[in-house]
Amino acid sequence: MSRPFGSNRLPIGQFSVSVNLSTAVLPYVPVICHLRKQLRSERFDSLRSMTKHKLFLLRHGEGAWNKENRFCSWVDQRLSEAGVTEAQECGRLLKERGYEFDIIFTSILSRSVQTAWLVMEAMGQEWVPVVKSWRLNERHYGALIGLNRAEMALNHGEERVKVWRRSYDVTPPPIDESHPYFNEIYSDRRYVTCDIPKEELPRAESLKEVLERLLPYWNDVISPQIKQGKTVLISAHGNSCRALLKHLEGVSDADIADVTLPTGVPVLLELDDNLRPLKARQLLGDPAKIQAAIKKVEDQGKATVNTK
Amino acid sequence: MTAVHRLVIVRHGESSWNQENRFCGWFDADLSEKGVEEARRGAEAIRNAGMKFDIAFTSVLKRAIKTLWTILEGTDQMWLPVVRSWRLNERHYGGLTGLNKAETAAKHGEEQVKIWRRSFDIPPPPMDKDHAYYKVISESRRYKGLKSGELPTCESLKDTIARALPFWNDHIVPEIKAGKNVIIAAHGNSLRGIVKHLENMSDAAIMELNLPTGIPIVYELDKDLKPVKPMQFLGDEETVRKAMEAVAAQGKVKK
Numbered sequence: 222m223s224r225p226f227g228s229n230r231l232p233i234g235q236f237s238v239s240v241n242l243s244t245a246v247l248p249y250v251p252v253i254c255h256l257r258k259q260l261r262s263e264r265f266d267s268l269r270s271m272t273k274h275k276l277f278l279l280r281h282g283e284g285a286w287n288k289e290n291r292f293c294s295w296v297d298q299r300l301s302e303a304g305v306t307e308a309q310e311c312g313r314l315l316k317e318r319g320y321e322f323d324i325i326f327t328s329i330l331s332r333s334v335q336t337a338w339l340v341m342e343a344m345g346q347e348w349v350p351v352v353k354s355w356r357l358n359e360r361h362y363g364a365l366i367g368l369n370r371a372e373m374a375l376n377h378g379e380e381r382v383k384v385w386r387r388s389y390d391v392t393p394p395p396i397d398e399s400h401p402y403f404n405e406i407y408s409d410r411r412y413v414t415c416d417i418p419k420e421e422l423p424r425a426e427s428l429k430e431v432l433e434r435l436l437p438y439w440n441d442v443i444s445p446q447i448k449q450g451k452t453v454l455i456s457a458h459g460n461s462c463r464a465l466l467k468h469l470e471g472v473s474d475a476d477i478a479d480v481t482l483p484t485g486v487p488v489l490l491e492l493d494d495n496l497r498p499l500k501a502r503q504l505l506g507d508p509a510k511i512q513a514a515i516k517k518v519e520d521q522g523k524a525t526v527n528t529k
Numbered sequence: 530m531t532a533v534h535r536l537v538i539v540r541h542g543e544s545s546w547n548q549e550n551r552f553c554g555w556f557d558a559d560l561s562e563k564g565v566e567e568a569r570r571g572a573e574a575i576r577n578a579g580m581k582f583d584i585a586f587t588s589v590l591k592r593a594i595k596t597l598w599t600i601l602e603g604t605d606q607m608w609l610p611v612v613r614s615w616r617l618n619e620r621h622y623g624g625l626t627g628l629n630k631a632e633t634a635a636k637h638g639e640e641q642v643k644i645w646r647r648s649f650d651i652p653p654p655p656m657d658k659d660h661a662y663y664k665v666i667s668e669s670r671r672y673k674g675l676k677s678g679e680l681p682t683c684e685s686l687k688d689t690i691a692r693a694l695p696f697w698n699d700h701i702v703p704e705i706k707a708g709k710n711v712i713i714a715a716h717g718n719s720l721r722g723i724v725k726h727l728e729n730m731s732d733a734a735i736m737e738l739n740l741p742t743g744i745p746i747v748y749e750l751d752k753d754l755k756p757v758k759p760m761q762f763l764g765d766e767e768t769v770r771k772a773m774e775a776v777a778a779q780g781k782v783k784k
Contacts, residue, residue: 330608331608345557345591347594348589348613349671
């Protein structure tokens with residue numbers, strides 16, 4: 222929008238002040254321009270803070286199988302003692318920072334529910350409503366479920382395993398009735414309560430397929446809560462959290478492979494009214510602890526079997 | 530009458546304030562170690578009976594919520610939908626909240642205490658703004674959604690039941706009628722409201738009934754939600770026998 226040079230409007234609050242520039246005032250133009258820029262950015266900041274929504278993501282901590290480096294996926298493991306401690310410390314941190322949740326979403330795998338409960342207990346927020354859905358479940362690893370990462374590398378080769386784990390759209394081989402964990406998963410009552418028939422539930426997923434079943438839930442159920450001004454916690458899994466981050470932050474298919482979420486570290490996303498991030502995601506807590514947690518997850522990915 | 534539906538209710542166990550014999554009401558006291566153990570035994574009883582649920586209801590007070598959590602964890606049903614409501618809260622003891630028995634008698638006199646204890650519809654004095662627990666209770670974020678006039682400052686048993694029953698009718702009954710197996714983890718007086726309604730008990734009769742704590746109570750209901758037999762207690766033989774005897778003896782005790 223072009224304006225005649227002689228008149229400039231300074232946006233001060235809701236009112237505009239007309240400033241007529243004459244030659245006498247010219248020396249002050251740089252100051253005025255700077256002031257305008259400052260006022261405009263401050264106004265935008267205050268506007269942005271008015272529309273700032275807080276979304277917290279939390280990847281649950283260690284389960285029994287994490288220690289053994291086996292793909293847990295849809296097998297319903299509980300947290301190990303270390304995983305319980307991770308969740309309690311996370312809760313203590315969130316309480317210290319004074320955060321207050323209005324609603325909490327979890328998957329229907331016990332370890333994500335357990336994590337949420339431990340956080341709620343530490344924060345004295347046991348009364349907050351909790352909503353659970355299979356659409357926040359961990360990625361379904363198909364036939365690879367229960368296999369040790371190192372053994373898998375031995376059986377299928379490091380490269381193949383790397384592709385399954387880190388590519389965006391390559392689906393692992395599906396689980397079938399011959400798989401040792403097939404019945405444990407598919408005869409479980411919880412999978413008859415899902416919003417699609419049991420027969421239509423996945424038998425294996427790429428990260429892309431995780432996002433495909435997560436997105437409708439994000440759009441229809443979680444987003445409206447955030448837009449209503451609720452502070453939301455999503456207590457879920459490594460890959461369901463990564464899939465959501467990819468969507469929210471617009472991470473490319475190639476780059477998402479390098480995004481690793483540490484366990485037990487709350488991730489704060491500040492979103493505008495269109496649920497776009499206003500700034501980079503923040504991992505909350507002591508930087509040294511966060512670094513250690515990131516390294517722990519990365520090391521698990523590199524684990525090799527001792528062939529001696 | 531044929532049993533078509535099954536309902537399980539559990540009264541939470543000992544809280545830290547029960548231990549101190551203080552009127553708890555809406556104060557959000559935690560379970561004591563004994564209360565946690567009671568919940569664990571309740572979970573074991575349900576597990577041994579092989580009972581499965583489809584949906585759980587509880588209050589917004591942690592002693593009931595944690596009792597439910599213990600049961601869900603112990604029966605591998607942590608994935609169940611849980612609905613929390615203030616309407617299932619314990620009775621609000623108003624100005625008596627926080628006082629122990631001796632303090633209450635000293636403050637109000639033995640006669641007045643007797644009247645409150647024996648009355649169905651006389652509320653204790655209200656909790657006013659300078660009560661030690663006013664802020665932490667009345668201004669708690671969990672009650673922000675209540676409409677004006679809904680937040681109590683004190684309740685008689687009649688008041689408690691009057692605000693619990695709408696939740697029973699609007700939210701719990703439809704689930705039972707839809708064939709869902711329901712578990713309710715709540716408090717002595719809110720559960721009294723449900724029991725009074727289910728069994729069509731008189732005001733005097735419900736005041737005589739003290740539900741055992743930590744013990745899952747099973748109702749088998751017909752299609753109109755009338756109990757087809759008396760409430761059953763779940764647990765090992767001795768626990769069940771003791772609970773049944775305690776309940777039977779209640780009506781006979783002179784207060």
